[in-house]
Amino acid sequence: MPGPILDLSAIVTCSHGGKATPVPVDARVLLSGKPAATQASIYAVAGCGFVPPGGNGPCVTGTIVVAAARVFASGIPVALQTSVTTCVPTGTPLIPIQTQTRVIGS
Template identity: 40%
Template sequence: MSGSLLDAGAVIGCPHGGRATPATTPSGRLRVAGFAVATSAHTYVVAGCPHTVDGVPSPCVSVRWTAADTGVTADGAAVLLDTSAAQCVSAALVPQGPPVVQAAQRKVTVR
């Protein structure tokens, strides 16, 4: 698996236009361009999702990452790549589509 590392500065959104941010700022020791590398131990929350189902608001509220075993870890957890499998979910934990990674750290790649 290859892809670019996600870090605390990555621009990530839900498929409906909401913005995903780390619930807590990743603070690991591994840093790229000054930002902590995101790992499977970090959780992301979504704000500003306008998604509705049959006229009823059903916004994305979090992102659930499924970090593949790339063989690369940071602070004991698998690093997240822009190609890592993930789903944005509603408050009822209904999958609503994959997140959109608009910008990720391109200076380091994992192959």
């Protein structure tokens, strides 16, 4: 499904409001001067508000499960706003709130 490509400046959170930052990003492919996030990027989550008494939380990392099918950065599919994602250990998705809008991938 087409969507804006995520870059380092995209605002992404876990489902519980924690801030997610991609590490590493592809520094060779820039979108308005910001490195692109790829399927290989692991999102580090900080400030997740989900702390259940029995475990399975808070969110620590997030991964891109399904990324772009036709757009690649250094041979790796780029992450899209519409990509399928999951957080560990909760299994909830990452939520891209704000992205660049100039470059669309599919």
